[in-house]
Amino acid sequence: MNFLTSLHSCDALLDEPHEDTPVSDARPAVPEPVQEAIRTLIRWAGDDPAREGLLDTPARVARAWREYCGGYGEDPSVHLTRQFEEVGGYNEIVLLKDIPFQSHCEHHMAPITGKASIAYLPRNRVVGISKLARVLHGYARRLQIQERLTAQVAQCIWDNLQPLGVAVTIEAQHGCMTGRGVRTPGVGMVTSRMMGTFLDDPRSRKEVLALMGY
Numbered sequence: 003m004n005f006l007t008s009l010h011s012c013d014a015l016l017d018e019p020h021e022d023t024p025v026s027d028a029r030p031a032v033p034e035p036v037q038e039a040i041r042t043l044i045r046w047a048g049d050d051p052a053r054e055g056l057l058d059t060p061a062r063v064a065r066a067w068r069e070y071c072g073g074y075g076e077d078p079s080v081h082l083t084r085q086f087e088e089v090g091g092y093n094e095i096v097l098l099k100d101i102p103f104q105s106h107c108e109h110h111m112a113p114i115t116g117k118a119s120i121a122y123l124p125r126n127r128v129v130g131i132s133k134l135a136r137v138l139h140g141y142a143r144r145l146q147i148q149e150r151l152t153a154q155v156a157q158c159i160w161d162n163l164q165p166l167g168v169a170v171t172i173e174a175q176h177g178c179m180t181g182r183g184v185r186t187p188g189v190g191m192v193t194s195r196m197m198g199t200f201l202d203d204p205r206s207r208k209e210v211l212a213l214m215g216y
């Protein structure tokens with residue numbers, strides 16, 4: 003089997019469950035080409051992949067990356083399929099505030115850590131509040147830039163819940179700015195996406211941003 007063929011065989015792993023899989027002793031096998039790629043990276047970083055402490059590292063790193071990128075194995079919109087119409091006439095903002103999340107930047111594959119606030123103005127129906135966080139994590143657990151993550155979460159809620167308005171804000175620190183490169187810790191990047199009422203009506207936007215703490 004040549005290198006490319008064996009890399010193709012890694013596709014089989016994509017069928018394995020990604021999310022919320024209980025940790026057990028039966029860890030998924032990691033294909034040799036994936037492990038070899040990580041050994042190459044260790045050598046490139048200046049260490050010896052054959053030394054004892056690093057022997058199991060390639061498989062661990064590979065499994066960790068499957069977990070960090072578990073979002074590729076799911077369609078986040080499925081979390082919004084169960085909707086509730088009996089809301090007692092509630093027609094004000096619903097906000098899930100300060101949801102912690104982790105992602106990885108697509109430029110350096112460095113961690114992005116932060117918090118998101120997700121709000122919508124319902125049109126007769128709502129979703130279970132945990133589902134908003136599930137949508138966030140479904141998109142965050144991929145290689146991302148913060149702008150796209152913000153836009154994808156908002157669009158998903160807009161398309162699937164058809165609310166009157168959606169507002170998403172994200173504030174995050176980028177490991178590629180703190181641990182390397184410009185090495186400037188403590189800097190938060192803030193992004194927002196407003197749709198519907200929150201885009202069109204300045205008073206609604208002001209209200210939702212105030213509820214989010216901005």
Ligand SMILES: Nc1nc2c(ncn2[C@@H]2O[C@H](COP(=O)(O)OP(=O)(O)OP(=O)(O)O)[C@@H](O)[C@H]2O)c(=O)[nH]1
Pocket residue numbers: 107108109146147148149176178179182183184
């Ligand atoms: N807009 C945006 N930029 C990001 C995000 N994550 C990382 N970046 C930036 O992506 C840019 C990549 O720039 P390059 O010049 O190609 O890469 P680089 O030489 O490693 O740049 P430095 O980070 O400045 O050392 C950097 O400025 C990062 O700060 C993100 O989510 N959104």
Ligand SMILES: [Zn+2]
Pocket residue numbers: 107108109110111112176178179
């Ligand atoms: Zn980066």
